[in-house]
Each structure stands twice: as structure tokens, then as C-alpha cells.
Amino acid sequence: MKFSFFHLMPYTHLELESHDWPFPNRYFDPAKASALYKTYVESMIHAEGCGFDWVGCNEHHFSPYGMMANCNLIGGALAYPTKRVKIAMIGNLVPLNNPIRIAEEYAMLDCMSGGRLVAGLMRGIPHEYLAYNIPPGESWERQREAVQLIIKAWTEPEPFGWEGKHFQYRQVSIWPKPMQKPHPPLVISASNADSAKFAAEMRATMGMVLLADLPSGKECIRIYKETAKANGWEPTAENVLVGMHTCIAETDEEARRSMAHGLKYFDQVLMGGLQASQRIVLQKTRYFENEESRDRWKSRLDKRRTLTLDEAIERGTVLCGSPETVVKQIKRIHSELGHGVFNFTVKVGTLPDEVIRRGMELFRDRVHPHVRNL
Known part of the structure; x- marks a missing residue:
């Protein structure tokens, strides 16, 4: 079993209120963001010594x-301070x-690391297309074509058109070409039937970066x-x-208290405006190729607004508790899905951040030894 330490790098200095997307940047403080970037990158470097792969x-x-806005800048910051851990950019929004x-x-x-x-090579969530003025209805065509072009650019030894x-x-x-041959391992987002098929066609690892629930995850797999x-x-x-x-x-009590505090900000501030913009995109465009996928995504957005922490843990979308509790949760989810990488x-x-840092050490000392051989 492999474990991935994944960071959303949120901006955390806002009042508990929702704003429509795009979020007005008058609320952004560069000095505070600078300190956040430093803390976040230091945590990511520290993950190498805490059992993460x-x-x-x-x-x-x-x-x-x-x-x-460009995760590859963070990848560059991680390449030299780390020596063993994989630099997982999951990832660039290809379309x-x-x-x-x-x-x-x-x-x-790949060369630097x-x-x-x-x-x-990710497709992205619906509202992201509005940021770069890309028609959401073109997302699948652009994704398929771009992935094929990227692979050819890595593997073709002669100039081509x-x-x-x-x-x-x-x-x-x-120039340069990747160090890994024929190319670096791929992860393609696979949170619905169409994307799961595409990941398999490209012989890529399927990535459900944030699981919706165990039944839908099992079906995609x-x-x-x-x-x-x-x-x-x-x-x-491991695919x-x-x-x-x-x-x-x-x-358990400390973990639940910290998670509840974090989820309140996540749901009310970070996700609040995004959900409304995603619904608009889903209603007015062909971001999904079929109605079933679109309806599932809308249902997922609706369910998130009322989901309790206990329900999220039961659905497999949250790991939360003492080391002993988390070991049990990891084993339960793995027994259901049979996957090889936890993100x-x-x-x-x-x-x-101090709770996260202590949690990393608890993972290293009291969780990882019991789950690394699953």
C-alpha cells in the first residue's frame, strides 16, 4: 500500500461567509499568503520522513x-529538498x-527530481473552464487530444507536427525529455464512468482524488x-x-473537533460559491457527455451540504480519529475497494497546521506500520 500526502493549499484568512465564484481578490493578503505557502511546502517536505510515498x-x-494556479511551481520547490518521495502533480488541468x-x-x-x-493529467471541475474561457462542452475532446499529444511529445525522438x-x-x-521511460507514470481523474474508461484506455492510474462514496468508487473501479x-x-x-x-x-475526540472546525470553513467558505457556479455550468453546458454522469455530480453537490461528519466517515470520504481508529477505517475502505494508493x-x-504536523508523526509511528503491507 502506498500513501500520498496531498495539499489543497487553501487561503485560510477569511470570514465564515460564502461568495460567488470568482471570489473577489480584494480579500487576498499577499503577506499572509506568503506565510501560508512557506508552511505548506515545509509540511510537504516533512512528509517524506513520515512514511508517505x-x-x-x-x-x-x-x-x-x-x-x-500552477502546481508545477510547487513541484519544483519539492524536487531538491526531497530525495525519495514521488512528486505527485495530480495535477495539471489538461484541457x-x-x-x-x-x-x-x-x-x-522529472529530470530535476x-x-x-x-x-x-486531469480534466478539472466544471467552473474551472470559465476561468480560462474554454467552453466546458469541449472538455472531453480537449482532454483526449491533449493527453495523446503530451505522450507523443515525451516519446517521439524526432520533430513532428x-x-x-x-x-x-x-x-x-x-527539450528536456523525461527521465522515466517511456514516460512518467500517469494519473487521470476517474470519478465517473467516462473518465474511468479513458484512464484505462490510456493505461494510466485512475485517480479519485476525493472519493464521493464507497459504492460509486467501487463502480468506477x-x-x-x-x-x-x-x-x-x-x-x-497501485493503479x-x-x-x-x-x-x-x-x-478520537481531538481529531473530530479539529476536523469539524476545518470542515466548517471548507464547506461555508471554500466550497460555498464553487457549488453554485458548478451547478450553473452543469445546467447550461455539456460538460458531461451523458445525463447520468451530470445528475450524479449534481446529487453529490446537494448531498455535501447536509452531510454530517459521521456520515462522511461512514461513506469513506473522511478518515478521522486516533491512530487506532484510523487504522480500522483504512482497512475497511481498502477491503471495500482493493486499491493500492491512499491520497x-x-x-x-x-x-x-500544528494538528496536521502532529498527525503526520502519528501516522508514521502508529498507523503506517499496521497498514503498509495491505
Whole structure:
């Protein structure tokens, strides 16, 4: 079993009120953000000594939800202070960006880290498309084309041209190339049937960075494995990444108190405006290719507003408790899903950084020894 230390890098100095997306940046204090970046990166570096196999973050725009307009900058900050841990960029929002730029920056990170990059090629959540003026209805076409172009840019030894529907380049020959051959391991978001099929077709690890619930996760994994078999390969457990909000403390009571505090800010401030904007995108565009996927996403948004901490733990979307309790929760989720990578989102809203740091040490000393061989 592998464990990933994943950081959303939220901005945590706001009042408990919701704003429509995009969040007005008059509330942003650069000095406070500078201190947050330093604390967050230091925690990510510290994760290497606490039993984690991966450390990473992702990309978001126009919101305090996550201050990573370019997660590759964080990857560069992690490359030299760490020596063993995988640099997991999960990841770049492929349909929104220049795919050649992604290929180049990922190749740089792979060389800088000595071949430790995990390359996330993610589609992103609905409202992100409004930030870069990309029609959400083009998301799937752009995702498929961009992923194929990135892989070719990494693996083609001679200059080539590309004339696709959404991307055109007269000449492509990237410098540097990645260290890992034929290319760094891929993670593709797979939180619905269509994305699970695409991840399998690309022979990528399927990534459910924040699990919706155990039944839907199990169904996506089933579809992923069936599609992989139909495409002539068989995924291992480590080809399935499952993530959840995580808080480990000395006692269940302390962990629950800290998680409840963090979730209040996460739900009211960080997610409040995002949910409304996502509903608008889902209603007015073809971000999803079929109504079933769209309705499931809308249901997930609706359910989140009323979900209690106990319900979230039962659904498998939260790990919370003492080391002994978290060991039991990890084993239960693993027995249901059979995956090989746990992705711990550790900075949940305003969950205190000192609680996170102590939780990392508890994970190292009292959780990891009991679950690393699952």
C-alpha cells in the first residue's frame, strides 16, 4: 500500500461567509499568503520522513479553495529538498492549458527530481473552464487530444507536427525529455464512468482524488478494470488511487473537533460559491457527455451540504480519529475497494497546521506500520 500526502493549499484568512465564484481578490493578503505557502511546502517536505510515498498538489483558479494556479511551481520547490518521495502533480488541468507547455514542465520536473514525477493529467471541475474561457462542452475532446499529444511529445525522438481539432503545432521537439521511460507514470481523474474508461484506455492510474462514496468508487473501479482488460492489460492495485479528507490526532475526540472546525470553513467558505457556479455550468453546458454522469455530480453537490461528519466517515470520504481508529477505517475502505494508493487531503479548511504536523508523526509511528503491507 502506498500513501500520498496531498495539499489543497487553501487561503485560510477569511470570514465564515460564502461568495460567488470568482471570489473577489480584494480579500487576498499577499503577506499572509506568503506565510501560508512557506508552511505548506515545509509540511510537504516533512512528509517524506513520515512514511508517505507520494507528496503533491493540484491546480485551481480564481478561488481561495486552492492557491495553486500552477502546481508545477510547487513541484519544483519539492524536487531538491526531497530525495525519495514521488512528486505527485495530480495535477495539471489538461484541457485548459497548452499541452506542449505541460509536457515540457513535467519533463523538467522529472529530470530535476531524478525520475520521481507522477504526472497527473486531469480534466478539472466544471467552473474551472470559465476561468480560462474554454467552453466546458469541449472538455472531453480537449482532454483526449491533449493527453495523446503530451505522450507523443515525451516519446517521439524526432520533430513532428500536430494538426488536431483543438491543438495545432507545426513543429514539436521538446527539450528536456523525461527521465522515466517511456514516460512518467500517469494519473487521470476517474470519478465517473467516462473518465474511468479513458484512464484505462490510456493505461494510466485512475485517480479519485476525493472519493464521493464507497459504492460509486467501487463502480468506477469495476469499469476501469473491465476497460483495461478489453484494451489488453491488467491494472495492479497501485493503479487505483483513492482520496479522502484526513485528520489523525491522539484521541478520537481531538481529531473530530479539529476536523469539524476545518470542515466548517471548507464547506461555508471554500466550497460555498464553487457549488453554485458548478451547478450553473452543469445546467447550461455539456460538460458531461451523458445525463447520468451530470445528475450524479449534481446529487453529490446537494448531498455535501447536509452531510454530517459521521456520515462522511461512514461513506469513506473522511478518515478521522486516533491512530487506532484510523487504522480500522483504512482497512475497511481498502477491503471495500482493493486499491493500492491512499491520497490523504490533510489541509481541510482551517484545520490547524500544528494538528496536521502532529498527525503526520502519528501516522508514521502508529498507523503506517499496521497498514503498509495491505
